[in-house]
Every structure is written in C-alpha cells, then in structure tokens.
Amino acid sequence: DAGITQSPRHKVTETGTPVTLRCHQTENHRYMYWYRQDPGHGLRLIHYSYGVKDTDKGEVSDGYSVSRSKTEDFLLTLESATSSQTSVYFCAISQPGEPTSGNTIYFGEGSWLTVV
Amino acid sequence: DQQVKQNSPSLSVQEGRISILNCDYTNSMFDYFLWYKKYPAEGPTFLISISSIKDKNEDGRFTVFLNKSAKHLSLHIVPSQPGDSAVYFCAASEGSGTYKYIFGTGTRLKVLA
Numbered sequence: 001d002a003g004i005t006q007s008p009r010h011k012v013t014e015t016g017t018p019v020t021l022r023c024h025q026t027e028n029h030r031y032m033y034w035y036r037q038d039p040g041h042g043l044r045l046i047h048y049s050y051g052v053k054d055t056d057k058g059e060v061s062d063g064y065s066v067s068r069s070k071t072e073d074f075l076l077t078l079e080s081a082t083s084s085q086t087s088v089y090f091c092a093i094s095q096p097g098e099p100t101s102g103n104t105i106y107f108g109e110g111s112w113l114t115v116v
Numbered sequence: 117d118q119q120v121k122q123n124s125p126s127l128s129v130q131e132g133r134i135s136i137l138n139c140d141y142t143n144s145m146f147d148y149f150l151w152y153k154k155y156p157a158e159g160p161t162f163l164i165s166i167s168s169i170k171d172k173n174e175d176g177r178f179t180v181f182l183n184k185s186a187k188h189l190s191l192h193i194v195p196s197q198p199g200d201s202a203v204y205f206c207a208a209s210e211g212s213g214t215y216k217y218i219f220g221t222g223t224r225l226k227v228l229a
Contacts, residue, residue, distance in 0.1 A: 108159050
C-alpha cells in the first residue's frame with residue numbers, strides 16, 4: 001500500500017465552521033491531489049499540487065483552499081463549511097513516469113466529513 | 117460536461133462468467149487510462165492501466181481494451197469472483213507529466229455466487 005495517511009478519518013462539524021483535512025505521504029511523490037466522492041458524481045478533483053507551494057484548481061474548487069509547505073503534506077481547508085460539502089474526501093499521490101507509460105495515482109483511505 | 121463516462125451504474129454477473137465494464141471519453145488528448153476498484157469505506161485501489169500506444173493490456177484475470185477511434189475502453193474480468201464485487205472507476209489523463217486525472221462516475225459490479 002502507498003504510504004498515505006489522512007486525518008481525521010471521520011469528522012462532524014457545524015455549518016460555518018472552518019475545517020482542515022490533512023494528507024501525509026511517505027513516498028516522496030511530487031504530485032498530490034484532493035478528490036471528493038459523491039453518489040452519482042464519482043471522484044471529482046478539488047485541488048492538486050505539482051510541487052511545494054505549487055497548487056492549482058480542479059473541477060470543484062469553490063469553497064476549498066489548499067496548501068503544501070512540505071513535499072509530504074497537503075492540506076485541504078474548508079473556510080466555512082456548508083452542508084453541500086458533506087462528502088468523502090480522498091487524498092492521492094503520483095509521480096512522473098516514463099513517456100508513454102503514464103502515471104499511476106494512489107489513494108489514501110478517505111476522510112468522512114459531515115456538515116450539520 | 118463529463119469527459120469520462122461510465123453509462124452503466126450497476127452490473128450483475130454470475131460467478132465464473134465474464135464481467136465487462138465500459139467507459140467512454142470525449143477528450144481526444146487523453147492518452148493514458150486507468151481502472152480502479154473501490155470497496156466500501158476504503159480508498160480506490162489501482163487495478164490496471166493502458167497507454168494509447170496499445171490497444172490491449174492484460175494482468176491476470178483483468179484485461180483492458182482501448183478503442184481510440186471510438187474513444188472507448190473496457191475492462192474484462194475473467195473469471196469473475198465474488199471478491200470482485202465492488203465499484204469500478206475508469207480514469208483518464210493526458211499522459212506522463214500531466215497532473216490531472218479525470219474519473220468516471222463508477223459502475224457497481226455484483227458477482228453472484
């Protein structure tokens with residue numbers, strides 16, 4: 001298994017409160033991602049990082065911010081949580097591969113967030 | 117607009133038979149494709165991948181076929197086993213060095229004993 005640790009694994013929070021999810025990797029992979037999984041939508045990319053302090057938006061970035069101050073850590077912050085952000089959040093990592101071989105992306109175990 | 121589509125939300129197959137999961141994509145720039153399996157309360161796990169320079173890749177019971185002209189890929193599982201019951205996601209990226217992986221909505225496979 002890829003060395004990816006997500007914390008917390010489960011959290012219940014109130015609407016309007018800030019929430020930070022942490023992803024820690026021990027693989028020294030360059031790329032890190034945050035996805036959310038919702039019924040009928042599959043896995044949707046929130047934000048990703050291609051290096052320390054280098055981040056960019058994904059498909060569903062509104063209401064989320066990220067930071068990556070070290071190679072091994074990627075934080076996802078919900079500045080003011082809303083009920084629509086109740087979801088399962090997955091961190092993932094990948095490393096540049098050889099041309100034509102592509103990259104394989106590896107996922108963490110997930111963080112279940114409920115906003116009430 | 118969904119760039120990667122899995123049009124079958126669910127599929128049931130008898131144990132020992134073949135399972136075929138399908139995936140369509142719209143972006144002609146995609147040139148690397150992956151399949152993942154997901155059990156409840158776990159993260160997705162990598163199954164098999166294929167580059168656009170190939171049209172088939174095998175790994176044990178799993179084979180992925182790519183039809184670039186149709187922008188279609190499929191995952192074949194032979195023979196299907198009850199432990200294969202899970203949600204399967206296909207994903208696509210624009211090849212090595214690309215950051216973004218776009219996933220489909222998933223197909224829930226149930227293998228009946």
